[in-house]
Amino acid sequence: MGRLFGTDGVRGVANVDLTPELVFRLGRAAAHVLSTDAGTRFLLGRDTRLSGPMLEAALTAAVCSAGGTVLSCGILPTPAVAYLTRRVAASAGVVISASHNPIEDNGIKVFASDGYKLPDAVEDAIETVLDRHDLPRAVGREVGGAEVLSDAADIYVDHIASHVVGSLGGMRVVVDCAYGAACRVASMLWERLGATVILINDEPDGARINVRCGSTNPEVLRQAVLQHGADAGFAHDGDADRVIAVDETGSIIDGDAIMGVCAMYLHTQGRLARRTVVATVMSNLGLELALRRAGIALERTKVGDRYVLERMREFGATVGGEQSGHIIFLDHATTGDGALTAVQVVNVMLETGQRLSELAAPIERFPQVLLNVTVADRGTVTGHPAIEAAVADAERALGPRGRVLVRPSGTEPLVRVMVEAEDEGEAESLAGHLADLIARELRGRRA
Structure with missing residues (x-):
């Protein structure tokens, strides 16, 4: 076994x-x-x-x-x-x-x-x-x-509420609980903070947990934010260790943008340890460039919050996470925390007096194309001469304004292909070419 x-x-x-x-x-x-x-x-x-x-x-x-x-x-x-x-x-x-x-x-x-x-x-x-x-x-x-x-829920909500820098009176917030673990604590937290909170998918329903809702389907939250004229919205996953945000215009603010918003603000206050954010190889190039312009380094790890946390602790960084919304604020928590992350975003809004759309504006999102190739032995992609040569050619074609990543899945018989570029058509073309080549060389097929 x-x-x-x-x-x-x-x-x-x-x-x-x-x-x-x-x-x-x-x-x-x-x-x-x-x-x-x-x-x-x-x-x-x-x-x-x-x-x-x-x-x-x-x-x-x-x-x-x-x-x-x-x-x-x-x-x-x-x-x-x-x-x-x-x-x-x-x-x-x-x-x-x-x-x-x-x-x-x-x-x-x-x-x-x-x-x-x-x-x-x-x-x-x-x-x-x-x-x-x-x-x-x-x-x-x-x-x-x-x-x-x-009193477990009360103790936890007290802990999260203690990190808020001011009253949220007058703020309208939508929270998607994904029919999961956030159902009870979300209402407790946001009402205690003084916000007008609109809860959606907030029944503790194990037959619907994560189904067409929550952080994996933020379109539901986006529509609710626009419908209610909210200042911001936050969507959790089933166990509430992740969060994806939506700004007042209905734009989705993913984990990359959340890290960027929080890190850039902390940096202006001299509170970003090591002037560094830790993220995975899947985080968007737009985040890296925005952080660089702000004088902040991006340290990348393998995919998985486990590896992000390990690197944060090794390096002494205090902000890190994944594009999926699993964000770690190591000054305040030992793991990703969706409620804490939402509170940190709101804190930046309160401290700066800016809307979430304004705070996220500097973080450009490059078109990112993701393709999977089903193969018998995913490990054979590593060190394969023809595939490595094709990746190098694609990287030369993109230059500094693009990125290529080919990696074996950690859990499935797949090779994952990711290409980022300023032009979506170019990203699609390069990713498709690489996926087809991998399928031919490894006798697989595009998933």
Whole structure:
């Protein structure tokens, strides 16, 4: 069997790949590895997926069988679990969620006691003992129990609200909760801040989580912002660790633009650590150029917030993230936080007195064409002479005003082709040529 943990925990189709039996074994292994001298306390939250209670029951049983205590928070955003794990000094935090994935999927994310996602070595240690039958089992009075942390949402909302620089009285905000984990905390937060808030897709409905809504479909938010004449809109994904914004004109402000808006403002205040933003290879060239004009460097990593966070901590940067809206403000959080990111955007609006459209205007978005090629062995693209030569030719054709990226997918039998250029037609032509070449050379087909 391959490695169980992926770049963001364990994921699969609930009750098929991610079964209660597997979650029980995973929970017992995690309790064994993450227990401390002070005992074993796991703080547990989930999104609204229909399979959530089933998997929560399995995980709770696992921790209790190991003699630990579960602090159950119910439906709660992933970043809230990360924050609360550190706040209440739990041994670990666990989120049952598959983030932006389809409704049939679910996943297990584990945070260490410091609120950060587990490093590879700890995940490997959990996998090593996953199938052991000799792990300790509590008996009699040693059997663990479950408690409800009834004020979990209030504590988290207080934490986010503490970062707002002023009253939002008179501001009209639309929030798309994606039928997910943001449903309860969104209304609590924005009403507390004094904004007029219009919530959409705000029922905790696991049959509709992420379906034609939220950060993966911001057109719904765009229409609502225009309909209600809002100053801004924010769309979360299922576990609310991402956010995509919409300005007052209806323009979509993706994760790149959000990072640019916040970083450029922080830089003017002398508060952008290392004068650097960390993003992935997929972030738009327009962000890089806008930051460069402002005197800010862009450090790129592999795709995945895990790699962004690692580089931020290594480099000492405090702002980083992904085009998808997974933004990390390391001064305030240990992981991506959609609500915190939205608040940071609003702070810049308050401090500058500018509209969101004005703040995002300097960040040009280059046309970006993405194509996939299905292949039998995605690894063979690396170092392939003909493909490397074609990529070099495309890069020479584009010069400094374009970018080419060809990479194997980390999870699927695909080679991904990305081309950015000032002219969309040129980007489409170059990307198509590269995709066709890869398909021929690797005996694949365009997906």
